[in-house]
Amino acid sequence: MTTTIACPLCAADIAWEGPGSEDGLGPLTSELRRFCLGPDPHAGAVVLCGDCGFASVAKRVTEGDPGVDRVAQDPLWCSLDTMDDPGDVASGVGDEAVAARVRRLLAVGVGAGGAAVAWEHTAWLAAWRGDGPLACGDAWLRAAWMHDDLDDAESGRACRQRALACYEAAVELPESFRRRHDQAVVAYLVGEIARRLGDVQRARGAFEQALTWARSEVGLKSFAEVVIRQMEQPVEILEGR
Ligand SMILES: [Zn+2]
Secondary structure, X not given: OOEEEEOOOOOOEEEEOOOOOOOOOOXXXXXXXXXXXXXXXXXXXXXXXXXXXXEEEHHHHHOOOOHHHHHXXXXXXXXXXXXXXXXXXXXXXXXXXXXXXXXXXXXXXXXXXXXXXXXXXXXXXXXXXXXXXXXHHHHHHHHHHXXXXXXXXXXXXXXXXXXXXXXXXXXXOHHHOOOHHHHHHHHHHHHHHHHHOOOHHXXXXXXXXXXXXXXXXXXXXXXXXXXXXXXXXXXXXEEOO
């Protein structure tokens, strides 16, 4: 069911299809994407304003996103339309390259890509306001999944490359994680995304790191078996069909 929520930045109406299904009964991919029988929860988990381009995880918007004020007060946000392209991407609040990228995304039209574009905007804005590499990696990986659903392999690959770089940075920052368990899972994701991108050496190194951490933690035996399988005889779907 479509509901309307107010953009926290510019107050325009955003049509939102709702959070999607939570039944968790569908297959689990090797990138740990869980499909549901009902509407895709990853498509419904994000909102995008067609007026100003603001995007965020839907839950943050519906619960009052504390990062919104920070974006709204950033003079770069206000000058998106007038900036020249300063070059490649970096991260951090107020970063001009990220702002320029957001502006370019807006220029191609926010209505075209649906959830895929919404997740891309979420990733750029997360980097811009300094949410950290883990949040950025999660958003890029979800953008890749949404592109997969549109059979846009090239965009999916580009988003995976960005997710990979973010997750690699996150793994190097133990403070990004509440538990070693989560750090091991993200190291595994680095391996799995690199494997899907055809970077065998990078995948191997990350899988080995994930395995070392998994073996040092109690309760990760079956996870360690998944890592070994993806190293030796990889599959695309871990569970279900
Ligand atoms: Zn807006």
